Amino acid sequence: MPELPEVETLRQAIEPCIVGRKIVDTAVLKQKIIARPQAETFCSALAGCTITAMGRRGKFLTLQMDSGDTVILHLRMTGNLLAAPADWPQEKHTHVVFSLSDGTQLRYVDSRGFGRFWLQTAGEQDDFSGMAKLGPEPFDPTFTAGYLQKSQQNRRRPIKECLLDQSVVAGIGNIYADEILFAAGICPTSPASTLRLKDWRAIAALTPQILQQGISYKRRTARQHLEGTGKKYSEEAFLQAYGRAGQPCTRCGTPIERTVIGGRSSCYCPHCQPVPGRPKK
Structure with missing residues (x-):
């Protein structure tokens, strides 16, 4: 999607x-x-x-x-x-x-x-x-760490599900949820209630940055869009987690792992994004 x-x-x-x-x-x-x-x-x-x-x-x-x-x-x-x-x-x-x-x-x-x-x-x-x-736009001034913490701190569902919930924040899907959580060093299976203020601050700060990066990589003219029939996007070499299961983490070299959250494939680094309760690999 x-x-x-x-x-x-x-x-x-x-x-x-x-x-x-x-x-x-x-x-x-x-x-x-x-x-x-x-x-x-x-x-x-x-x-x-x-x-x-x-x-x-x-x-x-x-x-x-x-x-x-x-x-x-x-x-x-x-x-x-x-x-x-x-x-x-x-x-x-x-x-x-x-x-x-x-x-x-x-x-x-x-x-x-x-x-x-x-x-x-x-x-x-x-x-x-x-x-x-819909919830706030990721680029909106109301999308803050305080907003996220207040609305999600009592939720037991995985943080990735929170980011995919369009009533929490509008526009994020499977790809960019993985990328945001990788950049923030947060395991996608972490219950939202376990996150600390510094985690919410990281998510709030990194979300617009990563989405803007995606916009910049995919930007094209109307002619380019037409000639590619809208299907040819720029190479997604900037992706650090999504779709990279089994490949070495770009930060530490640990193989990226794949899990399923809410019926969707999720990729993360078990060292940079340690699973709650599990020692770092």
Whole structure:
């Protein structure tokens, strides 16, 4: 699933190609992708609207219209957006196409078809997409050690599960949770209630740094994004823990270990991130 850095770099690549353009037509090729309202209503409501901004909240993307309406999108597992000329070959699994006034097409492509669009009309409360339930952004001033400690210090669940909980902090997924905890020297299986203030301070300080690093590594132009059909990201050589099970730790050389937390694979260094109650390797 795309995490905050992937969603943000997608926003940065697409936004200049669509802002200020009018939606001439919307074609929905897979009806279930439009979660709210009905696809026909969704298309008619957007006809003639001009896109004024493209935003991001956690893993959600938003398109603001001059009408005051907002299109909300969650990419889920394999969703992607492409800004393409009308004569550019259409990707397989293209489910929604917004035709814009300058000839550009904003295309939603999703091989597994789990992504969803919602239309929030002007003045309407969003109680349907789930975006209102998100915790603070990692870059927000409210995301502090004090906030984390106060909200999680009595929780017995593993700290990695806390970071994956979108109501605690928005945008972190499996990859960056591993990277944050590696940088902080905290075992992902550690119960949140066992963490000390210095641990919460490390998480609060390192989270925006590591996410920004991910954004910088993955940043690309709209043309690069289109030519790679949105799939070719920069090499992820900067990853220190995620996906490196069995490989030597970049700090100490100890083999990275893999465990499963909440049904998800987790990688960590048993020396740099000692398991609670187990001697360092």
